Amino acid sequence: MSRRADPCHDKPRGECPGAFVCGHSPAVREETAMHDHRRLGRELGLFDTDPLIGAGLPYWLPDGAAVRHALEEYIRDAERRAGYRHVYSPVLGKRELYEISGHWAHYSDDMFPPMELGGEQVVLRPSLCPHHALIYRSRSRSHRELPLRMAELGGMYRSELSGVLGGLTRVRAIQLNDAHIFCTLDQVAEEARGALEMIGRAYRALGITPVRHRLSLPGPGGKYVAAPELWERSTALLTEVLDGSGLPYEAAEGEAAFYGPKIDVQVADGVGREATLSTVQVDFHQPRQFDLHYIGADGAKHRPVMVHRSIIGSVERAVAHLLERHGGAFPAWLAPTQVAVLPVAEAQLPVAEAVVRRCLDLGLRADLAAPDRGTLGARVREARLVPYQAVIGPREAADDRIALRLRDGRRLPPQPAGAVLDRVRALVDAHGTELWDGPADAA
Structure with missing residues (x-):
């Protein structure tokens, strides 16, 4: 992230500790620290690091792995519904692969050094697109197959300098929600629009509000592919998509990929520092470099266009932003523990254990907060970030009922356990941000 993304980037060095040099007041610095995903992630047991x-x-701890798995499951399902086919590709490739793609000439400063292997040089990939281009060209393609939407949630690696690393936002090993759409020129605008719509749906499910959409263009002094006519065509297509979407956007020079312009969806933390989370790109360069083609209706070979898109960006940056956005109170479908089961006393423990098993059978992530963990009030406070707290007292245990407390303080009267858990499961499946869609009493 550039210093200009910080609202106080022009302040003297040393006035604000942390990742950015700024002159924030002590109150603002305290607010920033409270919502820092690095602090929250460690306090909530989501992730950590080790110098070795x-x-x-x-590395991801069990609760962090649960969040990550839910996020990955959501995006894979959304992609399947949108007609994407999923692939896996290796995290290594020959240096020659990246020379062909253009990464070696334009991006090698951000790549790890080659490794000698059997007389050849192999490289940890900085991007998934060259591998997907090879998968596309692995067999003959017909115009009837297009658009071909190829998706992978895969690893890539960037040789980031130590000084810019921080938490989950700048890392060296990245799990990217990536996809490449191979299509005809006439299909590009519609595919890019579809990607923007997917991003919008995902943001609503995650409770994220973008601060702006940016048309990222080349700037002076950057390492870009020298093909003016391709840049003009790509820029015109993305401009058409943004104009047709009705979304306000700004053009920004110096933010393009080395092979083409892109639409970046910008999010911001609590003090306004921006980051790119999602992106849509149009690429004429790599189809030409890899000599990709399809057989048209006329029986001749034609060059496809490659649309790069990422709906949630990297898993790491997405979780970092969600932590700071929600303060650890994730939407119910994403929460590491969705239901905390709280027996009032030891006598209700067997019933509570059975409720936990019923939750697990329904695919809900549940935790038993037994009486040996403290008073009921203390256990309720301990589970304050859990969306649903199922309290079981003597009456509830005798009648197979649950008194449900919602994370926002609302309480539901005791109801049959099966009906409550089925309703929670339905709300989780809806991938919304609302905890309950019916009447409930305020605490």
Whole structure:
């Protein structure tokens, strides 16, 4: 992230500790620290680091892995519904692959050094697109197959300098929600619009509001592919998509990919520092570099266009932003623990254990907060970030009922356990941000 993304980037060095040099007041610095995903992630047991693994290489703890899995499951399902086919590709490739794609000439400063292997040089990939181009060209393609939407949630690696690494936002090993759409020129605008609509749906499910959409263009001094006519065509197509979407946007020079312009969806943290989370790009360069083609209705070979798109960006940056956006109170479908089961006393423990098993059978992530973990009030406070707290007292245990407390303080009268858990499951499946869609009493 550039210093200009910080509202106080022009302040003297040393006035504000942390990732940015700025002159925020103590109150603003305290507010920023409270919502810092690095602090929250460690306090909530989501992720951590170890010097023996290395800087910029966080590991995921069980609760963080649960959040990550739910996020990955959501995006894979959304992609399947939108007609994407999923693939897996290796995280290594020959240096020659990236020379053909253009990464070696334009991006090698951000790549890890080659490794000698059997007389050849192999490289940790900085991007998934060259692999997907090879998968596309692995067999003959017909115009009837297009658009061909190829998706992968895969690893890529960036040789980031130690000074810019931080938490989950700048890392060296990245799990990217990536996809490449191979299509005809006439299909580009519609595919790009479809990607923007998918981004909008995902943001609503995640409770994210973008601060702006940016048309990212080349700027002076950058390493870009020298093909003016391709840049003009790509820029015109993306401009058409943005104008047709009705979304306000701004053009920004110096933010393009080396091979083409892109639409970047910008999000911001609590003090206004921006980051790109999602992107849509139009690429004429790599189809030409890899000599991709399809057989048209006329029986001749034609060059496809490659649309790059990422709906939630990297899993790491998405979770970092969600942590700061929600303060650890994730939407119910994403929460590491969705239901906390709280027996009032030891006598209700067997019934509570059975409720946990019923939750697990329904695919809900549940935790038993047994009486040996403290008073009921203390356990309720401990589970304050859990969307649903199922309290079971003597009456509830005798009648197979649950008194449900919602994270926002609302309470539901005791209801049959099966009906309550089925309703929670339905709300989770809806991938919304509302905890309950019916009447409930305020605490």
